[in-house]
Amino acid sequence: WDLRALRCSFTADCECGFGPDLRGLECELAVTLVGQPLVRRQLMEGLRQFLEKRSPEKPLVMSFHGSTGTGKTFVSAMLVRHLFPEGLQSPHVHQFSPIVHFPHAEHVERYKENLKHWIQGNLTNCGRSVFLFEEMDKMHPGLIDVIMPFLGPSWVVYGTNYRKAIFIFISNAGGEQINEMTLDLWRAHQDREEISLQDMEAAISKAVFENPQSGFWRSGIIHEHLIDFVVPFLPLKRHHVKQCVINELVQQGLEVRHGVVQEVADSIPYFPEEEKLFSSTGCKTVASRISFFF
Numbered sequence: 001w002d003l004r005a006l007r008c009s010f011t012a013d014c015e016c017g018f019g020p021d022l023r024g025l026e027c028e029l030a031v032t033l034v035g036q037p038l039v040r041r042q043l044m045e046g047l048r049q050f051l052e053k054r055s056p057e058k059p060l061v062m063s064f065h066g067s068t069g070t071g072k073t074f075v076s077a078m079l080v081r082h083l084f085p086e087g088l089q090s091p092h093v094h095q096f097s098p099i100v101h102f103p104h105a106e107h108v109e110r111y112k113e114n115l116k117h118w119i120q121g122n123l124t125n126c127g128r129s130v131f132l133f134e135e136m137d138k139m140h141p142g143l144i145d146v147i148m149p150f151l152g153p154s155w156v157v158y159g160t161n162y163r164k165a166i167f168i169f170i171s172n173a174g175g176e177q178i179n180e181m182t183l184d185l186w187r188a189h190q191d192r193e194e195i196s197l198q199d200m201e202a203a204i205s206k207a208v209f210e211n212p213q214s215g216f217w218r219s220g221i222i223h224e225h226l227i228d229f230v231v232p233f234l235p236l237k238r239h240h241v242k243q244c245v246i247n248e249l250v251q252q253g254l255e256v257r258h259g260v261v262q263e264v265a266d267s268i269p270y271f272p273e274e275e276k277l278f279s280s281t282g283c284k285t286v287a288s289r290i291s292f293f294f
């Protein structure tokens with residue numbers, strides 16, 4: 001007997017090793033992700049809505065935006081780990097980085113063909129495939145539009161049902177707008193959880209669509225509203241950085257010393273110049289700085 005086939009005939013979720021664990025994800029986000037209430041909300045809501053449907057009407061498309069070190073890569077890896085047990089190592093999780101996969105502007109037409117075939121082939125192999133597009137702001141404009149047919153609600157493309165796939169775009173684009181809105185809110189004495197997602201989504205979409213340096217420049221993906229969830233990563237404050245230092249010390253099995261936490265947090269640059277509120281590098285350099293102060 002093929003036990004896998006037998007199990008699959010009784011369960012709906014057995015699709016090329018796809019085993020979503022939303023509770024586990026929610027729990028890990030609550031414990032390890034610092035200062036990103038909107039991310040938790042958007043991500044969990046998006047996934048729940050999508051995974052509840054046995055036959056979704058379109059693939060799930062999310063776009064992560066925010067300045068450096070705010071947790072975009074961290075969250076995407078965590079998300080993937082809670083969808084496929086092998087996480088980023090799963091053969092059904094595909095990462096694309098413009099610098100690695102699409103380095104030369106003069107080869108864009110070839111990249112378009114390759115990308116289309118790659119996605120089509122992998123969706124034929126596993127409808128639950130996850131595609132991660134990193135550093136979207138470094139992507140040649142126009143290239144990403146080749147995947148538009150895979151993101152919409154059509155039933156099949158080239159004979160493949162692709163509606164169960166998940167696409168995630170990651171970029172720094174829109175980060176400035178997010179930072180400005182968060183700063184305005186702080187100046188108005190409002191809580192960061194009170195940021196209106198609608199306002200932020202509109203500002204981010206406009207910023208990436210109108211920026212010639214963005215992979216989404218004049219992109220049909222934005223114009224046709226193919227992104228289901230825009231996920232804004234807010235700039236991190238000093239107390240968030242301190243929490244990152246504590247998390248990192250615990251993870252490295254080191255003693256959590258107040259002095260070290262303070263020194264690492266103090267060594268990081270903050271903006272704006274006057275108030276020095278938000279970390280310019282988020283928590284990105286925390287791990288490497290710990291060895292200097294411990």
Ligand SMILES: Nc1ncnc2c1ncn2[C@@H]1O[C@H](COP(=O)(O)OP(=O)(O)OP(=O)(O)O)[C@@H](O)[C@H]1O
Pocket residue numbers: 032033034035036066067068069070071072073074075171172244282283284285
């Ligand atoms: N909000 C956060 N909560 C907890 N840890 C964080 C957070 N943001 C960043 N970190 C820590 O900093 C490291 C670097 O963050 P990450 O790579 O996710 O940043 P990023 O937003 O993808 O930045 P970039 O735009 O430069 O790629 C993570 O591995 C994690 O340890």
